[in-house]
Amino acid sequence: QVQLVESGGGLVQPGGSLRLSCAASGSIFSINTMAWYRQAPGKERELVATIIFGGSTNYADSVMGRFTISRDNAKNAVYLQMNNLKPEDTAVYYCNAHLVTYRTYRTDTYWGQGTQVTVSS
Numbered sequence: 001q002v003q004l005v006e007s008g009g010g011l012v013q014p015g016g017s018l019r020l021s022c023a024a025s026g027s028i029f030s031i032n033t034m035a036w037y038r039q040a041p042g043k044e045r046e047l048v049a050t051i052i053f054g055g056s057t058n059y060a061d062s063v064m065g066r067f068t069i070s071r072d073n074a075k076n077a078v079y080l081q082m083n084n085l086k087p088e089d090t091a092v093y094y095c096n097a098h099l100v101t102y103r104t105y106r107t108d109t110y111w112g113q114g115t116q117v118t119v120s121s
Helices: none
Strands: 002-007 011-013 018-027 028-039 046-052 057-061 069-074 076-083 091-101 107-111 113-118
Touching: 002 057, 002 091, 011 076, 018 091, 018 113, 028 069, 028 076, 046 076, 057 069, 076 091, 107 113
Parallel strands: 011 113
Antiparallel strands: 002 018, 018 076, 028 046, 028 091, 046 057, 069 076, 091 107, 091 113
C-alpha cells in the first residue's frame, strides 16, 4: 500500500508565501509523475502543477510565475512553493502521484488527504 501525506498548508495574507510538501511511502517501485491539484468550495478539482521524473514541469495558467513545483526522488517527495498568494488561491490542495508498486507492477494513481490553504487578510 502507498500513502501520500501533505503538509505546509495554513492561513496567510495576500502576497504571502507557503511551501507545501508531500511525501510518498510504501512499496514503491518507481514514481513517474507527481502533481498538485486544488479544489475550492463549489468548484471542480483542478490541476495546478505537474513534474515528471526527468524534471519537466507544467503549470496552470492561473499560477504561472508564482508557483514552483519540485521533487526529491531520493525522498519520494514533491514540493510546491507558492509565492504572491491571492485570495483566489484558497482551496484544499491535494498531492497526486502516478507510480508503480511492487504489488501491482503497473502504473496507478494515488492521492493525499489534502491540506487547506487559506489566503485572507
